[in-house]
Amino acid sequence: MIAKLQYKLTASDLELLLALVRGGTLAQAGTRLGADASTVFRAVQRIEKGLSQRLFERSRQGYLPTDAMHAIALHAERIEAELEAARAATLRGGDDVSGRVRVTTVDAVLRGLVLPCLPALAARHPLLQLELHTTNELMSLSRRDADLALRATTGKPPDHLIGRLLGHMNFAVCAGKALPPALRKRPLGQQDWIAPDQAMPQHPSVVWRRKALPKVAPRHLMDSITSVVDAIRSGLGVGAIPVFMLPLEPQLVQISEPLQGCVSDLWLLAHPESRHLRRIAAVYDHFATHIRPS
Structure with missing residues (x-):
């Protein structure tokens, strides 16, 4: 047979x-x-x-x-x-970095740290295309739905990913210039607070507020940190936001020192099987050089 x-x-x-x-x-x-x-x-x-x-x-x-x-x-x-x-090597004989790189991060990091450094990257690599997604799910990188991830975490990232610690993110309480000066001077425990909603129970600002101001119940809950920033800017109240966002928000006023015990690490992560690709390596190295959260 x-x-x-x-x-x-x-x-x-x-x-x-x-x-x-x-x-x-x-x-x-x-x-x-x-x-x-x-x-x-x-x-x-x-x-x-x-x-x-x-x-x-x-x-x-x-x-x-x-x-x-x-x-x-x-x-x-x-x-x-x-x-x-x-x-990628077939484009222009492989001399230029080209192709698409998919980046996943959280909204505040995108607005405050990623977007400001992208014009220089685009000028250096004109054939490079970026696809930017904001999500709280790290699994998108593990499933290879993304090539790079910028993640804020209070712990070490998963062992199956490779990465670099870019720095620490500090938080401070801020108010909008639209909020009358007299109200900005009230004690933090007497302020109208704007905070992340129940979808982010372990966010550093939430953990800090529950410990430092246990009697405070936020008046306004938002589904993202950038929404917290937008609400503060409008004059609705105060909230704790990453200090790195302040240079981009001239309508905000910092009303506290950086909060003790309210800090998060920012990691740049990649999958070991694709980290060596030129297009991914170019973006990885650019982020590692130019993104400084503190």
Whole structure:
């Protein structure tokens, strides 16, 4: 008898499987691939049948990769990175840094630290394209939905990512010039406070306020730090914001010293499989040189 030939994974198979690993559902994988969920479903069934092994566990949460699929995904990511490097090298003979770099960060860091340093980066690398996203989810980098992450954290980042500590972010209580001077001088415990909402219970400013001013209940809750800044500027009350934002906010007045015990570390993070790519390395090095939170 002639032994049945072993199924050979193709580049298209790897692209589809990687999309399902990152998306977690047939619908999300289809969106990434520009296909419908039924097409992804049939392809996964075909691949699993050909390999004679299950690559995903089906659950209410979606498609969970097995150990075998995790191993395949690592190889698929390396191939993806090499293809991206090859494509970039074909542009202008590979002499210029080019291509798209996806950056994820939080809103305050984007407004106060990232955007001010981008004109110099754009002038130095005119063929470079940046895709900027603000989110509190670090998993987007782990799933390779982003190439770089700028993350504010009070702890060490995950071990599977490589990165650099850019500095420490201090916070201070600020008021808007629209708030009458007499009201700005009131004790902090008697102010109308503007603060992040329940979606950010561990934000350094929230933790500090609960310890330092336990009787204060914020009058206005916002869904982001930049929204807190905007509300303070309008004269609604006071709030604790990163000190690095003050140079960009001439309508704000700092009414406290930097708050003791209210600090966060800013990390620049990348995936080890793609950190070496020229386009990613160029942005990484630029951020590491020009972003100083304190």
